[in-house]
Amino acid sequence: MSKIQPIITLITDFGLQDGYVGVMKGVITKINPSVKIIDISNNIKSQDIFQAAYVLYSSYAYFPKGTIHVVVVDPGVGSKRKALCLKTKDYLFLAPDNGVLSFIVDKEESPSIREITNKELFLTEISNTFHGRDIFAPTAAHLSKGFSHKELGKRVSNVKEIDLPKPIRSPGGVLKGEIIYVDGFGNLITNINRDIINRLREKSGNLKIIVGRKKLNKISNSYADVGAKEVVAIFGSSGYLEISVNHGSAKDVLNLKKGDKLVLGYE
DSSP: OOOOOOEEEEEESSOOOSSHHHHHHHHHHHHHOOOTEEEEEEEEOOOHHHHHHHHHHTTTTSSSSTTTEEEEEEEETTOOOOOOEEESSSSSEEEEESSSSHHHHHHHSEEEEEOOOGGGSSOOOOSSSSSIIIIIIIHHHHTTTOOOOOGSSBBOOOOOOOOOOOOOOTTTSEEEEEEEOTTTTTEEEEEHHEEEEEEHTOOOOOOEETTTTTTEEOOSGGGGGTTOOOOOEEEESSEEEEETTTTHHHHHHOOOOOTOEEEEEEO
16 A cells, blocks of 8 residues: 655745745755645735634644644734644644644634754745745755654644634623624635524524624525525534625625624524
8 A cells, every 4th residue: 555645835925926935845845746735725814823724724624634834924924923733633733932833722622732942954144024935935845855843853742823702692681792804805714603593593483694784684505595685694614604796705795804792693
């Protein structure tokens, strides 16, 4: 049986105009020519740690076990912030200690986290502005060749986490949530998942969702459940409730953004 080809994924805010992503891939393949590199996204909004964290969360588990996920959205590059390797049961994550791993820390049970300090793995000269090339890329490449994560550096117990807003349920059963992400289609992704809705359904009555100036009375199964340009509530691919517009952008139609609130309840 042939050995499974290692995979490294990339999430960056480097864009595609410059050569940064290509250079990272060059460093990786120079060390391990057989590795497979997959771009999850290199169009994260510049220095948007929350967006990178969400994109990582919504995509990492769809890759084969053993995949190495590299996230370089790093406004603190060159500072004293740590470079981290987080190991879960199935995956390795390499990222700066700036909160970009918050969703993973919140979801995965007892991850092992180490600070990346083994300079033998780095490029010879370390730039203060491009740790993606000089630290994260070569470290990922060596890991893909079987280098043990235990040799990267000492274990750390505390990592920086960004605030992950949680829905709030009032004593009367009303649920207050918020928009945590707006995707490229203008879908408004909330922090309300199926489990929360199922618990809310313990109350009888008709569902009411108020988002902006719009009131919705159900959660639909598909965009096509409503007419063109109409607003729909639906569980998206990430498992969170989304407010969308069939053949349109909910962001534009409702004039809403990340951080705006919505209310759910039964009446």
